[in-house]
Amino acid sequence: MSTLGLIEYEHAGPEVRAVYDDIMATRKTDWINNFWKAIAHDPVTLKRTWESIKQIMGPGALDPLTKELIYVAVSVANNCHYCIASHTASAVRKGMTLEMFKELQAVIGMAAETNKLVTGYRVEIDKQFELPFGVAK
Amino acid sequence: MSTLGLIEYEHAGPEVRAVYDDIMATRKTDWINNFWKAIAHDPVTLKRTWESIKQIMGPGALDPLTKELIYVAVSVANNCHYCIASHTASAVRKGMTLEMFKELQAVIGMAAETNKLVTGYRVEIDKQFELPFGVAK
Amino acid sequence: MSTLGLIEYEHAGPEVRAVYDDIMATRKTDWINNFWKAIAHDPVTLKRTWESIKQIMGPGALDPLTKELIYVAVSVANNCHYCIASHTASAVRKGMTLEMFKELQAVIGMAAETNKLVTGYRVEIDKQFELPFGVAK
Amino acid sequence: MSTLGLIEYEHAGPEVRAVYDDIMATRKTDWINNFWKAIAHDPVTLKRTWESIKQIMGPGALDPLTKELIYVAVSVANNCHYCIASHTASAVRKGMTLEMFKELQAVIGMAAETNKLVTGYRVEIDKQFELPFGVAK
Amino acid sequence: MSTLGLIEYEHAGPEVRAVYDDIMATRKTDWINNFWKAIAHDPVTLKRTWESIKQIMGPGALDPLTKELIYVAVSVANNCHYCIASHTASAVRKGMTLEMFKELQAVIGMAAETNKLVTGYRVEIDKQFELPFGVAK
Amino acid sequence: MSTLGLIEYEHAGPEVRAVYDDIMATRKTDWINNFWKAIAHDPVTLKRTWESIKQIMGPGALDPLTKELIYVAVSVANNCHYCIASHTASAVRKGMTLEMFKELQAVIGMAAETNKLVTGYRVEIDKQFELPFGVAK
Numbered sequence: 001m002s003t004l005g006l007i008e009y010e011h012a013g014p015e016v017r018a019v020y021d022d023i024m025a026t027r028k029t030d031w032i033n034n035f036w037k038a039i040a041h042d043p044v045t046l047k048r049t050w051e052s053i054k055q056i057m058g059p060g061a062l063d064p065l066t067k068e069l070i071y072v073a074v075s076v077a078n079n080c081h082y083c084i085a086s087h088t089a090s091a092v093r094k095g096m097t098l099e100m101f102k103e104l105q106a107v108i109g110m111a112a113e114t115n116k117l118v119t120g121y122r123v124e125i126d127k128q129f130e131l132p133f134g135v136a137k
Numbered sequence: 138m139s140t141l142g143l144i145e146y147e148h149a150g151p152e153v154r155a156v157y158d159d160i161m162a163t164r165k166t167d168w169i170n171n172f173w174k175a176i177a178h179d180p181v182t183l184k185r186t187w188e189s190i191k192q193i194m195g196p197g198a199l200d201p202l203t204k205e206l207i208y209v210a211v212s213v214a215n216n217c218h219y220c221i222a223s224h225t226a227s228a229v230r231k232g233m234t235l236e237m238f239k240e241l242q243a244v245i246g247m248a249a250e251t252n253k254l255v256t257g258y259r260v261e262i263d264k265q266f267e268l269p270f271g272v273a274k
Numbered sequence: 275m276s277t278l279g280l281i282e283y284e285h286a287g288p289e290v291r292a293v294y295d296d297i298m299a300t301r302k303t304d305w306i307n308n309f310w311k312a313i314a315h316d317p318v319t320l321k322r323t324w325e326s327i328k329q330i331m332g333p334g335a336l337d338p339l340t341k342e343l344i345y346v347a348v349s350v351a352n353n354c355h356y357c358i359a360s361h362t363a364s365a366v367r368k369g370m371t372l373e374m375f376k377e378l379q380a381v382i383g384m385a386a387e388t389n390k391l392v393t394g395y396r397v398e399i400d401k402q403f404e405l406p407f408g409v410a411k
Numbered sequence: 412m413s414t415l416g417l418i419e420y421e422h423a424g425p426e427v428r429a430v431y432d433d434i435m436a437t438r439k440t441d442w443i444n445n446f447w448k449a450i451a452h453d454p455v456t457l458k459r460t461w462e463s464i465k466q467i468m469g470p471g472a473l474d475p476l477t478k479e480l481i482y483v484a485v486s487v488a489n490n491c492h493y494c495i496a497s498h499t500a501s502a503v504r505k506g507m508t509l510e511m512f513k514e515l516q517a518v519i520g521m522a523a524e525t526n527k528l529v530t531g532y533r534v535e536i537d538k539q540f541e542l543p544f545g546v547a548k
Numbered sequence: 549m550s551t552l553g554l555i556e557y558e559h560a561g562p563e564v565r566a567v568y569d570d571i572m573a574t575r576k577t578d579w580i581n582n583f584w585k586a587i588a589h590d591p592v593t594l595k596r597t598w599e600s601i602k603q604i605m606g607p608g609a610l611d612p613l614t615k616e617l618i619y620v621a622v623s624v625a626n627n628c629h630y631c632i633a634s635h636t637a638s639a640v641r642k643g644m645t646l647e648m649f650k651e652l653q654a655v656i657g658m659a660a661e662t663n664k665l666v667t668g669y670r671v672e673i674d675k676q677f678e679l680p681f682g683v684a685k
Numbered sequence: 686m687s688t689l690g691l692i693e694y695e696h697a698g699p700e701v702r703a704v705y706d707d708i709m710a711t712r713k714t715d716w717i718n719n720f721w722k723a724i725a726h727d728p729v730t731l732k733r734t735w736e737s738i739k740q741i742m743g744p745g746a747l748d749p750l751t752k753e754l755i756y757v758a759v760s761v762a763n764n765c766h767y768c769i770a771s772h773t774a775s776a777v778r779k780g781m782t783l784e785m786f787k788e789l790q791a792v793i794g795m796a797a798e799t800n801k802l803v804t805g806y807r808v809e810i811d812k813q814f815e816l817p818f819g820v821a822k
Contacts, residue, residue, distance in 0.1 A: 001541050003259045003362060003375075031265070035251070038260040042376040045383075048463060049251065055459065056243045061236035066203055067244050070210045074248035076805040077214030079353045079627045082255045083248070084807060085266040088551060092269040098552075099198035101270070102590040105805040106193045107204050109593075111211035111220070113798035114172070114186065118219045120761040120790040121175040122140045122769065128170070129222040130412050132229040133238070138678050140773060141783075179787040182794075185600060192596065213394040216490045216764045221396060225414060235415075239453035242394040246456075250387035257350040257379040259358065267549050275815050277533045277636060277649075307539070309525070312532040316650040319657075322737060323525065329733065330517045335510035340477055341518050347481045348522035351488030353627045356529045357522070359540040366543040373472035375544070380467045381478050385485035385494070388446070388460065392493045395449040396414045402444070403496040404686050406503040407512070487668040490764045495670060499688060509689075513727035516668040520730075524661035531624040531653040533632060551807045581813070583799070586806040597799065604791045609784035614751055615792050618758045622796035625762030630803045631796070633814040640817040647746035649818070654741045655752050659759035659768070662720070662734065666767045669723040670688045676718070677770040680777040681786070 006037035015043040019050050026054060033086060065094040069104055076108050143174035152180040156187050163191060170223060202231040206241055213245050280311035289317040293324050300328060307360060339368040343378055350382050417448035426454040430461050437465060444497060476505040480515055487519050554585035563591040567598050574602060581634060613642040617652055624656050691722035700728040704735050711739060718771060750779040754789055761793050 009020055009032065019040075020032050040046050057067050068091040075083035088101070096104075146157055146169065156177075157169050177183050194204050205228040212220035225238070233241075283294055283306065293314075294306050314320050331341050342365040349357035362375070370378075420431055420443065430451075431443050451457050468478050479502040486494035499512070507515075557568055557580065567588075568580050588594050605615050616639040623631035636649070644652075694705055694717065704725075705717050725731050742752050753776040760768035773786070781789075 001259070002261055003257075003359075003542070004372075004544060005542065005546065033263045033265070034260050035255055038258040039254055039379075041372070042380065044466070045254070045376065045380050048466065049254065049383075052247060052459060052463070053251070055455070056240075056247045060240050061234060062206075062240045062244075066206065067240070069199075069203065070206060070241060070244045071248045072805075073207045073210045074214045074245050075252055076801055077211045078249060078252045079804055080252035080255055081804075081807070082260050082262050083252050084805065085262045085551075087248075089266040089269040097198060098270055098589070101551075102593065103193075103197050103199045103204070104207060105587075105802060106590070106593050107199075107207045108211050108805055109597075109798040109801045110189060110193045111208045111224075112215060112801040113794040114190070115212055115215045115217035115220050116761055116794045116797040117176055117182070117186065117790060118172055118217055119764060119766075120140075120757075120769065120793055122138070122766070123171050123175040123219050124139055125219050125222045126170045128168070129226040131414070131416070132226040133235055133415060135416065140679070140770075140786075141681060142679065142683065176790075178783070179791065181603070182787065182791050185603065186794075189596060189600070192592070209394075213390055216393060218393075218396070221394065222414075235452070238414075239456065242391060242450075243453070243456050245394055246387040246390045246460075249390040250383040253350055253383045253386040254379060256353060256355075257346075257358065257382055259355070268551070268553065270552060272553065275533070276535055277531075277633075277816070278646075278818060279816065279820065305539070307537045308534050309529055312534040313528055313653075315646070316654065318740070319528070319650065319654050322740065323528065323657075326521060326733060326737070327525070329729070330514075330521045334514050335508060336480075336514045336518075340480065341514070343473075343477065344480060344484045344515060344518045345522045347484045348488045348519050349526055351485045352523060352526045354526035354529055356534045356536050357526050359536045361522075363540040363543040371472060372544055377467075377471050377473045377478070378481060381473075381481045382485050384463060384467045385482045385498075386489065388464070389486055389489045389491035389494050391450055391456070391460065392446055392491055394414075396412070397445050397449040397493050398413060399493050399496045400444045402442070403500040405688070405690065406500040407509055407689060409690065483668075487664055490667060492667075492670070495668065496688075509726070512688075513730065516665060516724075517727065517730050519668055520661040520664045520734075523664040524657040527624055527657045527660040528653060530627060530629075531620075531632065531656055533629070549807070550809060551805075579813070581811045582808050583803055586808040587802055593802070597802065600795060601799070604788075604795045608788050609782060610754075610788045610792075614754065615788070617747075617751065618754060618789060618792045619796045621755045621758045622762045622793050623800055625759045626797060626800045628800035628803055630808050630810050631800050633810045635796075637814040637817040645746060646818055651741075651745050651747045651752070652755060655747075655755045656759050658737060658741045659756045659772075660763060662738070663760055663763045663765035663768050665724055665730070665734065666720055666765055668688075670686070671719050671723040671767050672687060673767050673770045674718045676716070677774040680774040681783055 002034065002038040004038065004041045006034055007040040008037065012040060013043070016040045016046060019043075019046050022054075023050060035082065035086065065091065065096060068094050069096065069100070072104060073108050076105075077112070139171065139175040141175065141178045143171055144177040145174065149177060150180070153177045153183060156180075156183050159191075160187060172219065172223065202228065202233060205231050206233065206237070209241060210245050213242075214249070276308065276312040278312065278315045280308055281314040282311065286314060287317070290314045290320060293317075293320050296328075297324060309356065309360065339365065339370060342368050343370065343374070346378060347382050350379075351386070413445065413449040415449065415452045417445055418451040419448065423451060424454070427451045427457060430454075430457050433465075434461060446493065446497065476502065476507060479505050480507065480511070483515060484519050487516075488523070550582065550586040552586065552589045554582055555588040556585065560588060561591070564588045564594060567591075567594050570602075571598060583630065583634065613639065613644060616642050617644065617648070620652060621656050624653075625660070687719065687723040689723065689726045691719055692725040693722065697725060698728070701725045701731060704728075704731050707739075708735060720767065720771065750776065750781060753779050754781065754785070757789060758793050761790075762797070
């Protein structure tokens with residue numbers, strides 16, 4: 001049970017409703033998932049988090065699906081079960097196929113394994129890996 | 138300093154050299170990075186890890202660059218500094234632009250933040266997020 | 275279900291009861307939460323853990339509420355769901371208000387985000403941050 | 412070496428300089444630490460991160476020092492070495508004494524230990540810990 | 549509920565059945581646990597993961613029980629609740645006694661605590677700890 | 686550089702010297718590693734941590750080498766580089782061979798990988814894994 005409970009639209013104040021409305025409009029859905037209802041107790045955090053997500057997850061040099069796959073990967077690495085469920089669903093909506101899902105999981109698992117081999121063997125960084133984009137201007 | 142030191146090509150036995158040769162051929166490079174030289178003390182792990190990576194990171198439903206971005210994301214989430222450096226460099230070789238790098242980092246940071254808000258507020262999973270691909274057949 | 279089950283007061287031996295009694299006396303409560311009942315199968319660990327917590331969490335240079343907030347923060351960072359629930363409740367008992375709870379979560383989330391930006395961009399430590407208390411005497 | 416290098420004030424564009432100026436004015440210092448210089452390659456992330464930190468870390472129900480202690484705790488839990496160094500220094504500037512530092516570390520270590528005992532023994536959440544603030548209105 | 553659902557033996561294709569058969573034969577059991585049924589949607593990952601586990605977890609310089617204890621320790625450190633449950637059960641089958649279980653948990657907890665003290669105090673590595681096996685040949 | 690610097694034997698007070706003496710006597714060595722010198726600024730934490738480690742890491746149902754392997758595994762999982770170096774060296778002193786080291790790392794890596802596959806596929810715990818030691822008495 002969420003620590004503070006969930007704030008439903010009908011019990012929300014105008015600040016919270018404005019964010020809920022924008023979430024639904026942006027996502028073209030008619031419902032709000034629990035994350036937003038849980039943090040709506042703190043309208044400042046609600047608004048800041050939504051504005052940040054909207055800014056970051058929209059199209060850019062990376063397309064929205066790729067961003068969603070990265071979001072799932074981080075959430076799996078961080079063991080956020082809610083986030084895994086919500087962003088996996090979100091990735092499916094944005095076009096993630098079953099094949100993509102499986103490959104995503106395989107990459108996450110593989111990375112976790114080599115992350116640990118590197119750490120346990122105490123591997124030092126090759127100098128060739130420094131400044132991959134060249135010298136910053 | 139890597140716990141067991143690094144095994145250079147000229148001091149490697151035939152099993153290790155075979156893997157080194159395949160790494161260089163597959164990647165079209167003429168050098169081997171420290172990770173492989175560090176784990177080469179265990180030729181079985183060296184071979185299994187390389188075979189797995191080759192299988193997983195090749196083209197599939199996800200293209201190699203997308204997989205590399207996911208690899209970087211997991212490595213950042215897991216704090217593997219070597220892996221961050223090596224896979225960032227690898228992503229650049231596969232086409233990651235500076236803009237993509239910046240968006241990647243922003244998504245990783247954002248995911249880490251919401252992962253913690255979800256966890257601290259103890260948000261429960263919406264039933265709508267279950268079985269995102271529908272009922273398995 | 276806890277791996278070994280829970281040891282209730284009435285089934286506990288004298289060593290375990292002595293710790294349970296001290297917990298209830300120290301906390302001015304009449305019940306024992308599951309954590310202690312779960313680890314009571316190992317009376318040595320039970321006693322050592324309780325003695326350590328009593329020593330560490332009491333008043334000092336930091337007041338008990340501040341310590342509890344820090345405990346919650348670490349538990350959220352470490353994804354310990356039981357600990358988040360128990361120490362959030364404990365913090366409320368020690369005076370954490372709803373406003374404090376929300377600010378606590380916002381700080382945890384913010385720290386998690388910048389932790390990852392730092393890691394992904396591979397930022398080096400400024401020399402000004404070394405020895406913040408000056409040279410040790 | 413930071414992946415993209417550091418952007419010094421004299422090479423920064425107007426957007427970045429505006430943030431740098433605000434950081435120095437807000438913190439009443441005349442220098443910018445590496446974190447900001449590293450992410451300044453992405454002015455949008457720089458600005459958003461700074462605005463968020465300024466909003467979150469200022470005085471509120473929790474005082475700035477308490478927030479800084481929480482920031483250090485999360486950074487230690489998350490193994491962000493840069494963040495540990497920078498926020499420990501920042502906490503000292505805001506009044507953290509040596510005694511407070513030691514107690515902070517002891518609490519972080521203790522929490523990490525009990526987090527793992529809880530996890531390894533698979534302890535279930537006591538129903539008494541639900542809704543610590545009562546039913547949300 | 550597992551994201552893709554579970555693939556039972558009777559609905560599995562020949563590739564998956566071959567792995568299931570080998571798991572049951574190797575483990576001398578007549579059932580398959582959920583992990584394999586969940587990842588069986590990706591027969592390549594199923595096969596690779598099983599082959600790797602069979603290779604790694606068999607007798608060697610470390611006996612199978614010791615390997616299982618290490619597996620539990622990593623799973624606790626990584627907060628994988630399923631893995632903690634499954635590998636604790638597996639360790640019991642391989643001979644872990646109740647006393648061993650308790651000592652295992654105590655070591656995991658202690659390591660987690662000192663890991664954090666080291667990190668928070670920013671302790672540097674003693675040169676005596678480098679190359680513990682001497683110079684690699 | 687350790688946050689508070691290191692306290693050498695010759696500058697230590699009697700409380701700290703008593704712990705240093707016990708460490709050297711118990712370990713049959715004539716030096717103190719940096720961890721203890723770093724936390725010696727807090728003699729209470731120094732003493733409590735040493736007493737706990739001495740109690741936990743001594744012979745019991747698990748032998749000291751097995752405990753040390755578990756300690757390394759947790760430290761790798763938790764990314765504590767100092768702890769990896771110090772406990773790997775310690776394990777070597779207690780009899781860890783090169784073969785054991787390699788198998789240890791392979792198990793850690795494998796566990797990390799399956800931990801993530803389990804998490805990403807959201808696998809539910811089989812009821813057969815509950816109460817592995819039977820019903821607690």
